Amino acid sequence: MGHGRRFFSSSTVTICLTVMATGAGIAAINGQVGASAGDLVPAPPTISSSPPRVSDASALTYPMDRYELSPDDQLLMSRATIVLASACENRFGVANSNSGNITTVPIDNSRHYGIASLAEAQVLGYHAPAAADPSSSSNDKGASSAWTPSPLEELTAYGTGPGADALKDRDVNPLPNGGCYTQAWSQLVGPNPLDPEVANSRSHDASTFAENDERVQVAWRAWSECMAGFGLKFSSPWQANDAGWKMDEPPTTDELRTATSDAHCRDKTNLVGIWYAVESGYKNEIISMNSQEFTKLDAQLVGERMRAVQALTH
Amino acid sequence: MRSPIIFGIAIVSALTSIFVTSTSANAVANRTVGSGSLTRVQFFEHAGFAGGLFKVVGTGACTPEVTDHDDSISYVSDAWNDQISSGKDFNGCDVQIYVNVNYGGSFYPTSSPHYKDMGASWDATAAGWNDRISSFYVS
Structure with a gap:
């Protein structure tokens, strides 16, 4: 048949790629401050040979998201904090004026890999849509919804400032540390x-493993080649994302052209789909490998919610 | 003559080093500072709120008084030092950023009251602060 000599069997190549991916992961983890999964290194996760394409990243979720406070949790905990803090402040003869008008912040993975949507890239370039951001209209200190405590209320609330040490409640107890x-x-x-x-630390480990995984690296290289086809030279998607676009000004023609090509190449190479599948796989593995820790985290959140509800109903 | 096992290990080791050197992909760890359920500040590793997230949380909203500090981050960590590219703030909080640790060196904003309301969108590049922040106050 005239075939050349085979130097490696397919299984040898697979073993080498697995060792390379794992080795790169170990090196990356060892090089990171606060990395925590160095004790156990996950095997490169098995993913579908054709992971689903991700053309809209706004709904991306990760296995570790459940260990974060949801907007409902944030609201619940905030209200409970105010109720409990009010009781404390009352003991110091201070009325709590906090209306509890807060901005909750959702878990947002839409830009975890940078841009994903071609339609958005064509209009916004690398600019993020801000209109839907809840903080855009409520953050000003001078807003009517803002909390404006008196100096004494602020002192009892947070315990910072001169005079905190001298404050005593009706039973002559000092102000709690931190207010x-x-x-x-x-x-x-x-x-x-x-x-x-x-x-966070476990999640980061997974992100680092994913970025160094050979399948993601192959997708990055394919993306880079695709971009070169548009006359754009970037070695990684982050280079294009961080190319110095002025986000406080409308996107330029150059930014729109680059972002449109970027989104096109991401779709063509299924960059985000592969990256997401690999990272989710590592996250699932890390959760399994540290199941006791994550079970405790779960119980911690359940306990916090329960105590918050109790504070609000008693 | 090297044994086949040692030779194999050498090849894999060489391949691994080449691979690591050629990629150098390192996601910056998400980091949460403070305690409480309210998000006060979010900083991001990349422009346009992309990549790793550095979050400051608190038990309550920030107060209008800016002569105190609701949070003081004297060092963002080795992983986050000179890595921040974009940000947002919430719940009445603003930031004052510094180029060095322990609030040293150049700071932003330079005009009184020295706190920046980042709101829903702050771009470090436009402000001339891309990959420069080492410490910051929240108020």
């Missing part, structure tokens, strides 16, 4: 709370 809001939060999280950074 009444810190005490209220401590009551909600309960004794010996887990470090919330645990989930």
Whole structure:
């Protein structure tokens, strides 16, 4: 048949790629501050040979999102904090004026890999849509909805500023360390709370493993070649994203052209679909490998919600 | 003569080093500072709110008073140092950013009251602060 000599069997290549992906992951983890999964390294996860395309990243969710406070949780916990803090402040003869008008912030993975939507890229370039952002109209300190406590209320609330040490409640107890809001939060999280950074750290490990996974790297290279076809030289999607576009000005023609090509190439190479599938796979593996830790995190959140509801109903 | 096992390990090791050197992809860890359920500040690794997220949370909203600090982040961490490219703030909070640790060196904004309301969208590149932030205050 005239075939050349085969140097490696397909299984040898697979083993090499697996070792390379794992080795790169180990190196990346070791190089990161706060990396935590170095004790156990997940095997490159199995993903579909053709992961679903992601052309709209606004609904992307990850296995570790459930360990974050949802907007409903944020509202619940905030209201409970105010109720508990008010009781504390009352003991110091201070009325709490906080209306609880807060901005909740959803878990937003829409830009986790940069742009994904061609339609959006054609109009906005690399600019993020801001109109739907809840903070756009409510953040000003001078807004009518803003909390404007008196100096004494602020002192009892957060315990910062001169005079905090001298404050005594009706039973001559000192102001709690960090003020009444810190005490209220401590009551909600309960004794010996887990470090919330645990989930962040584990999540980061998965992101790093994913970025260094050979399948993602192959997709990056394919994307780069596709971009070169448009006359654009970028070695990684982050280079294009961070090419110095002026986000405080309308997108330029150059930005729109680059972003449109970028989104086209992402779709053509299924870059985001592959990246998402690999990262989700690593996250699932890391959760399984640290199941006791994540079970505790789950229980922690359940306890916080329960104590918040109790604070609001008693 | 090297044994086949040692030779194999050497090849894999060489391939691994080539692979690591050629990619150098390192996502910056998501990081949450403070305690509480309210998001006060979000900083992002990349422009347009992309990539890793550095979040400051608190037990309540920020107050109008800007002579105090609701949060003081004297160092964003090794992983986040000189990495921030975009940001948002919430719940009445504004930021004052510094080029060095412990609030040293150049700061932004330079005009009184020295706090920036990032609102729904702040681009570090446009402000001349891309990949420069080492510490910051929230008020």
